[in-house]
Amino acid sequence: MLSASARGFDVTAESAWSDEIAKEKQKHLRSEHQQLEEQLKQLMTRKGAAASNCTKTHQPLTLRLHQFAVEIEALRKEKLELRKQLALHTSFHKVLLSTSTNQPDEGGSILPTNDAAPDWRVYFPGGEPSFHFYPFTRSDFDAVVDSCASELTYKYSATNRAGDFIGWNVYHAVVPSKLDSGSLVARARFTKRVQCSLPAAFEAMNHEEINSWPLIVMQMNWSGVSSSGASTVLLQQFDDNTFVLVHNVRSDFNLRYLCVVYRSRWTERDGKRAVTYAMVIADSEANKRSRLAEANDDEVKWVEEGGAHLTFIEAEDNSIDVVYEHWGSCEDTLHARYLFVQWANYALRWEQMVLSSKLLVE
Numbered sequence: 002m003l004s005a006s007a008r009g010f011d012v013t014a015e016s017a018w019s020d021e022i023a024k025e026k027q028k029h030l031r032s033e034h035q036q037l038e039e040q041l042k043q044l045m046t047r048k049g050a051a052a053s054n055c056t057k058t059h060q061p062l063t064l065r066l067h068q069f070a071v072e073i074e075a076l077r078k079e080k081l082e083l084r085k086q087l088a089l090h091t092s093f094h095k096v097l098l099s100t101s102t103n104q105p106d107e108g109g110s111i112l113p114t115n116d117a118a119p120d121w122r123v124y125f126p127g128g129e130p131s132f133h134f135y136p137f138t139r140s141d142f143d144a145v146v147d148s149c150a151s152e153l154t155y156k157y158s159a160t161n162r163a164g165d166f167i168g169w170n171v172y173h174a175v176v177p178s179k180l181d182s183g184s185l186v187a188r189a190r191f192t193k194r195v196q197c198s199l200p201a202a203f204e205a206m207n208h209e210e211i212n213s214w215p216l217i218v219m220q221m222n223w224s225g226v227s228s229s230g231a232s233t234v235l236l237q238q239f240d241d242n243t244f245v246l247v248h249n250v251r252s253d254f255n256l257r258y259l260c261v262v263y264r265s266r267w268t269e270r271d272g273k274r275a276v277t278y279a280m281v282i283a284d285s286e287a288n289k290r291s292r293l294a295e296a297n298d299d300e301v302k303w304v305e306e307g308g309a310h311l312t313f314i315e316a317e318d319n320s321i322d323v324v325y326e327h328w329g330s331c332e333d334t335l336h337a338r339y340l341f342v343q344w345a346n347y348a349l350r351w352e353q354m355v356l357s358s359k360l361l362v363e
Contacts, residue, residue, distance in 0.1 A: 125232045163341075166345050172191075187330075189328070191325040198319045211233055217309055230250065232249045245262070258304040259282065261280075
């Protein structure tokens with residue numbers, strides 16, 4: 002039988018042991034509570050992420066396409082704006098070059114000379130692919146112009162009379178190219194006597210703008226004889242009547258060519274006064290090498306052969322004999338026929354312009 006003191010010790014020990022167990026349970030419960038809270042936080046985080054992903058995944062397709070289109074349009078506008086700024090910078094740079102150098106001699110280029118700007122990048126107002134241009138010297142220009150007359154004699158000796166077109170005598174032919182034996186060249190000649198004096202015709206031609214001049218060649222699916230869908234950039238100007246241009250004709254691809262232009266040249270044929278106008282496709286080895294380095298054949302096709310030549314010859318009774326000659330590279334005979342129609346419309350347009358000017362003068 003235990004004494005009272007022994008029984009008191011047992012009670013005290015049992016109480017201490019119970020307190021220790023309670024503390025351990027409380028500690029374990031707190032730890033378990035913290036773990037559950039952490040698991041709950043992780044679960045809520047995963048739930049929020051899943052909800053966000055679900056919202057994005059189930060976002061309407063039309064809305065996503067619209068946002069994509071808006072982004073593309075913004076990038077396109079930014080690209081065009083950068084092109085405009087770059088073109089403006091290039092033009093300003095040319096002005097600085099021309100003003101910082103000595104004044105050119107008579108007959109020199111009004112745009113930067115070869116010494117001032119040996120080459121430069123050319124940009125089109127419509128955003129078509131740019132290209133690098135190496136300018137022509139005046140002797141290069143004159144050589145192209147001087148060779149034009151002899152070329153015309155060869156080119157039209159074999160043309161066949163095709164008939165009449167609103168009073169115009171029409172001749173045309175499709176012949177092998179002189180530059181590439183595997184290519185074809187369409188050639189046409191239109192002649193007519195017009196009741197208009199030579200000075201009146203000359204005055205009418207002086208009012209022609211660069212963008213109104215005919216295109217030498219165009220694609221089969223091009224949309225008409227106007228210059229809509231085509232860009233013209235003035236590259237060089239040697240004097241008031243001599244220029245170097247680049248034409249870019251837009252369709253399913255860009256058809257492009259360099260050409261030299263002289264707006265009027267007075268000559269004499271069989272003792273009669275005559276004035277001629279010409280656009281002739283020209284090229285150089287430097288520009289050919291530059292084009293090969295561009296590597297954009299899918300977007301741009303360069304034409305290396307073609308031209309247009311208009312002559313007014315003074316005749317009796319205050320009239321003129323008009324000879325309009327046009328030639329250019331073509332893909333096949335069907336393309337050549339298409340070009341013949343376009344060129345015939347150019348001939349008719351010359352006549353209408355000259356006669357309208359005559360009526361205004363009278």
